[in-house]
Amino acid sequence: MDNEQMESLQRPTILVLGAGAVGLALAGRLARVATVYAACRPVHANAIRDRGLLMEGIWGNGAVEGIIPVTGPDEITTEVDLVIVTAKGTDTRSICEEYARVIRGLPVASLQNGIGNEEIIAEYTGTVIGGTVTTNFSVVAPGHVRVLSESAPMRFGIWSGDGAALDRLIGIVRTAGITVEPDPEIRSGKWAKALLNIAVNPISALLHAPVGVAADADIRKTVIGLVRETYAVAAAEGVRLPWATADDYLEYLFSVQVPDFAAVYPSMYYDLERGRRTEIDLLNGYIARLGERHGIATPYNRCIAGFVRYAERHPRER
Numbered sequence: 001m002d003n004e005q006m007e008s009l010q011r012p013t014i015l016v017l018g019a020g021a022v023g024l025a026l027a028g029r030l031a032r033v034a035t036v037y038a039a040c041r042p043v044h045a046n047a048i049r050d051r052g053l054l055m056e057g058i059w060g061n062g063a064v065e066g067i068i069p070v071t072g073p074d075e076i077t078t079e080v081d082l083v084i085v086t087a088k089g090t091d092t093r094s095i096c097e098e099y100a101r102v103i104r105g106l107p108v109a110s111l112q113n114g115i116g117n118e119e120i121i122a123e124y125t126g127t128v129i130g131g132t133v134t135t136n137f138s139v140v141a142p143g144h145v146r147v148l149s150e151s152a153p154m155r156f157g158i159w160s161g162d163g164a165a166l167d168r169l170i171g172i173v174r175t176a177g178i179t180v181e182p183d184p185e186i187r188s189g190k191w192a193k194a195l196l197n198i199a200v201n202p203i204s205a206l207l208h209a210p211v212g213v214a215a216d217a218d219i220r221k222t223v224i225g226l227v228r229e230t231y232a233v234a235a236a237e238g239v240r241l242p243w244a245t246a247d248d249y250l251e252y253l254f255s256v257q258v259p260d261f262a263a264v265y266p267s268m269y270y271d272l273e274r275g276r277r278t279e280i281d282l283l284n285g286y287i288a289r290l291g292e293r294h295g296i297a298t299p300y301n302r303c304i305a306g307f308v309r310y311a312e313r314h315p316r317e318r
């Protein structure tokens with residue numbers, strides 16, 4: 001067996017499911033160490049086939065060759081070792097349904113924001129890995145992504161099933177040059193990430209302003225309300241967040257996270273700009289629903305979720 005054959009045996013094959021801003025950038029990095037199928041829309045697939053994936057920003061600049069874009073499960077022609085879901089939470093079920101026969105029995109990780117994606121994925125396979133990424137990604141044009149600020153390592157933790165898959169995934173991601181660490185408390189980790197998205201995504205999207213708007217004197221009180229309500233609901237759900245109190249988290253939010261992302265726009269901003277559905281019902285809308293179940297008032301989250309739903313139904317003239 002020659003070196004090339006040895007290498008191809010050791011080189012894992014990864015399927016990125018729902019490749020847009022996050023998924024294409026991830027595919028661009030993973031292509032250094034793995035064979036990568038990127039399940040994406042035809043507009044991205046065509047651009048990548050023509051001239052590779054264009055990347056710019058803190059994860060590297062230039063064209064990445066070698067990614068295999070696919071627009072349906074029949075285009076996947078070799079065995080896949082690991083799957084990473086990067087579709088919006090609103091598409092988790094439909095994309096798992098579409099690729100069900102490929103992902104069945106494989107370890108599947110979610111790098112999505114919001115609460116509830118891992119539970120859906122668990123209906124399609126036994127080994128589920130929860131993940132968080134606290135980095136800013138956007139689509140510049142078809143097959144062209146930008147990666148800007150990064151505020152924390154990527155984190156993965158076992159949700160259900162085979163722990164060996166977690167070690168393998170972390171090893172591959174690390175070898176690709178991404179800062180990554182295990183998260184032994186991934187359920188709490190997903191809520192911790194959701195706190196940031198609940199606090200800043202809808203406000204930034206509604207006001208058409210970068211994340212720094214959250215620190216504005218007129219806006220700050222709303223952010224504080226959103227976070228305090230989320231803490232009350234998390235406590236009622238028995239979720240232990242990494243910061244003991246809402247005020248401890250708010251200190252971290254305003255001193256670290258908001259400054260780190262001050263100049264960039266969150267994913268929900270791009271959803272509203274492009275007339276897409278948002279993940280509001282996996283974030284603020286979810287907190288409002290749980291609050292109702294626990295008898296906890298959540299006026300800030302309810303109000304913001306209503307504004308975002310209205311904005312979804314009334315796209316801006318462009």
Ligand SMILES: NC(=O)C1=CN([C@@H]2O[C@H](COP(=O)(O)OP(=O)(O)OC[C@H]3O[C@@H](n4cnc5c(N)ncnc54)[C@H](OP(=O)(O)O)[C@@H]3O)[C@@H](O)[C@H]2O)C=CC1
Nearest residue numbers: 018019020021022039040041086087091112113136137267
């Ligand atoms: N952007 C960011 O900075 C960050 C985002 N996240 C989270 O990561 C997840 C992905 O976000 P992001 O990358 O911004 O979202 P994008 O909308 O840019 O990417 C998701 C992509 O999946 C595509 N898609 C959906 N269904 C299918 C399908 N059946 N087949 C092929 N492609 C499909 C979408 O196409 P279409 O739009 O046409 O439906 C879209 O291109 C979200 O949960 C988000 O909250 C987490 C951290 C940071």
Ligand SMILES: CC(C)(CO)C(=O)C(=O)O
Nearest residue numbers: 134135136137265266267
């Ligand atoms: C961390 C942040 C705010 C980065 O853009 C994000 O998670 C998002 O945009 O949804």
